[in-house]
Amino acid sequence: MSQEALVAEIRGLRERLPGITDAAVAAVDGLLVAADTAAEVDPESLAALAAASLGLARRTATVSGRGPLRRTVTYCAGGYAVIYAVGDTALLTVLGDEGLDLGRLHLETGALIERLNDLLCGRAT
Template sequence: MNQQKLVDEMQHIREELTGITDTAVAAVDGLLIAADAGRSIDTEGLAAIAAAGLGVARRTVAATERGELHRMVAYGSQGCAAVYPVGDIALFVVLGDEGLDLDLLHEEFPPVLERIGAILTDEQEPDEQP
């Protein structure tokens, strides 16, 4: 895995979409892989909580026969936290303030998740040429 490419991708996402304040990538077991977050965020704790929440969300979707989980979103009085599965190996956490357009975020994220997955598995990214 190219750690710098991962961090660059995370920073690019934060800079491109208004309202994103912090991001993190974690393994499905809750271990932090990388973070682009402020000092006030406990990124290791965030990774663990997000992994646990994603696991519960996946089980809920499966138990209720609702298909494949696309994302989990928690809303707070000062913004939201969205957690996206990156295949079966990882998860991507996006923290946003009140200015985050969640519809735009959800629309823009499929190719982002593909790129993150490719970085994590050291595969050629979709936009790269051999």
């Protein structure tokens, strides 16, 4: 039941915001939990790379003393790859094209991450 809710959440994100092409939820060890990706994107690889990036970014944040990590954004010529931590054990990664409004994405994902965390920890109603 909560698995369907998880899928509905990430699909809903793509439908709400123009410019999101793919999204996936993975554990911090890189194991894929749920994916909403186009056929060209391999969700397993995406999850593994996102986990690696998040780990690096967290360490970088700690070592550089800039406070807790908020998110990781990879800027590409044709869009963005954004990674958010979901609690301590999972992550949300979002791919978007050039039209994606990052400001709006960050606003939208705030509450979404809370809900994903609740779902993953089995706290959802």
